[in-house]
Amino acid sequence: MSSTPSPAVLVVVGAGPRATGLLERIAANAPELWEESGQLRIHLVDPHPPGPGRVWRHQQSALLRMNSMAEDVTMFTDESSTIDGPVRPGPSLAEWAAQFSGRSPRHAPYTEPADPEVLAELRTLAGTDFPTRRAQSAYLDWVFRRTLAQLPPTVTVEWHPTTATAVTGPPDGPQQVHLAGGATPLTADLVVLAQGHLGSTPAAEYRDHAAFARRHGRFHLTPEFSADADLSALRPGEHVILRGFGLAFIDLMTLLTEGRGGTYRTEPDGTLTYLPSGHEPVLHVGSRRGVPYHSKTRYRLQGPRPPLPRHFGPEAVDALLAEGRPLDLRRDVWPLMAKEIGFGHYHELFHAHPERTTLPWPDFIAAYDRLSWYDDELAALVATAVPDPADRLDFEALDHPLDGLAFPTSDAFQDHLRHHIAQDVTRRENPEFSADLGAFLALLSVYGQLPRLVASGRLTARSVADDLDGWWHGFFSFLASGPPGFRLRQLLALSRAGIVHFLGARIRIAADETSGTFTAISPTVSGHTTHATALIEAYLPGPSLARTEDPLLRGLYREGALAEEVVAAFARPRTNAPAFRQNDAVARALLRALSATEAKTSTSPVDGRPLTV
Numbered sequence: 001m002s003s004t005p006s007p008a009v010l011v012v013v014g015a016g017p018r019a020t021g022l023l024e025r026i027a028a029n030a031p032e033l034w035e036e037s038g039q040l041r042i043h044l045v046d047p048h049p050p051g052p053g054r055v056w057r058h059q060q061s062a063l064l065r066m067n068s069m070a071e072d073v074t075m076f077t078d079e080s081s082t083i084d085g086p087v088r089p090g091p092s093l094a095e096w097a098a099q100f101s102g103r104s105p106r107h108a109p110y111t112e113p114a115d116p117e118v119l120a121e122l123r124t125l126a127g128t129d130f131p132t133r134r135a136q137s138a139y140l141d142w143v144f145r146r147t148l149a150q151l152p153p154t155v156t157v158e159w160h161p162t163t164a165t166a167v168t169g170p171p172d173g174p175q176q177v178h179l180a181g182g183a184t185p186l187t188a189d190l191v192v193l194a195q196g197h198l199g200s201t202p203a204a205e206y207r208d209h210a211a212f213a214r215r216h217g218r219f220h221l222t223p224e225f226s227a228d229a230d231l232s233a234l235r236p237g238e239h240v241i242l243r244g245f246g247l248a249f250i251d252l253m254t255l256l257t258e259g260r261g262g263t264y265r266t267e268p269d270g271t272l273t274y275l276p277s278g279h280e281p282v283l284h285v286g287s288r289r290g291v292p293y294h295s296k297t298r299y300r301l302q303g304p305r306p307p308l309p310r311h312f313g314p315e316a317v318d319a320l321l322a323e324g325r326p327l328d329l330r331r332d333v334w335p336l337m338a339k340e341i342g343f344g345h346y347h348e349l350f351h352a353h354p355e356r357t358t359l360p361w362p363d364f365i366a367a368y369d370r371l372s373w374y375d376d377e378l379a380a381l382v383a384t385a386v387p388d389p390a391d392r393l394d395f396e397a398l399d400h401p402l403d404g405l406a407f408p409t410s411d412a413f414q415d416h417l418r419h420h421i422a423q424d425v426t427r428r429e430n431p432e433f434s435a436d437l438g439a440f441l442a443l444l445s446v447y448g449q450l451p452r453l454v455a456s457g458r459l460t461a462r463s464v465a466d467d468l469d470g471w472w473h474g475f476f477s478f479l480a481s482g483p484p485g486f487r488l489r490q491l492l493a494l495s496r497a498g499i500v501h502f503l504g505a506r507i508r509i510a511a512d513e514t515s516g517t518f519t520a521i522s523p524t525v526s527g528h529t530t531h532a533t534a535l536i537e538a539y540l541p542g543p544s545l546a547r548t549e550d551p552l553l554r555g556l557y558r559e560g561a562l563a564e565e566v567v568a569a570f571a572r573p574r575t576n577a578p579a580f581r582q583n584d585a586v587a588r589a590l591l592r593a594l595s596a597t598e599a600k601t602s603t604s605p606v607d608g609r610p611l612t613v
Helices: 016-032 093-101 116-124 131-152 203-218 247-256 312-323 329-350 363-368 376-385 396-401 412-427 435-455 462-480 483-495 551-558 578-598
Strands: 008-013 039-046 155-160 165-170 175-179 185-189 190-192 220-221 239-243 263-266 272-275 282-287 498-503 508-512 517-521 529-532 534-537
Touching: 008 016, 008 175, 008 185, 008 578, 016 039, 016 131, 016 155, 016 578, 039 175, 039 185, 039 396, 093 131, 131 175, 155 376, 165 529, 165 551, 175 190, 175 220, 190 220, 190 578, 203 220, 203 508, 203 517, 203 534, 239 529, 247 282, 312 435, 329 363, 329 435, 329 462, 363 376, 396 462, 412 483, 412 498, 435 462, 435 483, 483 498
Parallel strands: 008 039, 008 190, 039 155, 220 534, 239 282, 239 534, 282 498
Antiparallel strands: 165 175, 175 185, 263 272, 508 517, 517 529
């Protein structure tokens, strides 16, 4: 007599956007790869709510916003997605929000957010608005509930609001997922680790400053998620050095100004004036570049969409891998990446603003295609075809805007950087410079090709650590992941009000035992030293399995069972986002493996080792 097959069991550790995207792909692929009679139990383990997860949970300040426009955020595949599974389109955040004002049909399952402030925001949200993180939280909650409704009736999902602490079991058999608080472990045929961006314990470089702060009764904050940071110890008027000028700084700036009761007044000329509450500290900010991330563009393409990829796509990656040798990102890969970004930039310039070019596009692109990025002929071609330097793509000038500049006084530098920021905001909101958006789209295309190159193992370890995780990630974020323009206008107002002071590039932080203060110097303003009683490392904790706060990942890493992984960002519609490709491939592999497992008895061996996504 044959035994009754046991249900297949999948445990997914993490229930945020990455896990939700994986579930959506499981639901989409189930009709093809899952037997209708088969039973599959999926357990989600996460102390934070499924859908939003930790980073996008509703319980955070209503002042914090996304750095993407509502029309640029989606959790659904579309016609651009190159996946083996079915494409199942769905609404972007903007399209989903439109239902609450009657501008679009309702999307099932329809429920209004419980928070009246979020509902009010969604009813007025335009596609080019930058939503609050609470609005994104509501969208992710809906995506999760929609995904559950689309799963076959034989597939059930259970959420465990706790932390997974360990995974044990033989490499070729069922796994035990241990839970915090002594709860009964979950027995799984397969385990997927989808925790997303996690916190980490401070690196050694921060420990000396932390010890200094303890000795002198000062404030020191290591890299932290802004929504989780406890800033209550910072006193009104206290001088604070912030190292980092990216999105984490923008969040902290907001929490320490508007979050403490300050407001902005719009003047007749459109500029902002900050009206302090009197509870703000004084912020001194600097970084390696010494300038804030570039403002997000507020316009759409003015010409046709560039046909990407062209110079750095699957065929280019194939050619690199076929060389059969270790690869260096800067030497072997960056010239192709740069040429791709340049193609996106000049495609938009020539098609949308031909009056600012001197050659027909067919003539320009024919020459551009045959020349390498570092060829002097290419530089000459661009100089001839694009007369105005402001229309040319200059990576060095973009990456090092303060190089070669020095200022006699701090006040002179404040004036310079305010002018720099104002120019950047103006350019990013003026469609006359839409070539910047063409470059941005090419940046996204380049980003989407890199995971395959990394997975091949051909990039040298040094190049991965220094060039990919270091320089490239920072450069990409600087150009493509900056704040909305209104945040930089607020920064200008805070600078004029004396709440924010700019330190310069390549800042060096030290601790002065005599005065008991932190100090900051920069070659941008030679001879100027800033003293402060508080130091904030104003950037997110870097992903590190060696120092992760997650007990499960830390244990697996120490056992040698995990290596570092690349984390994908939110998908932008019609960009063939890598997250969709990865989620689809993992979902199809899981369904095939679990189908084989479900057909056997529960004692049959199966390779249940954890899989990271």
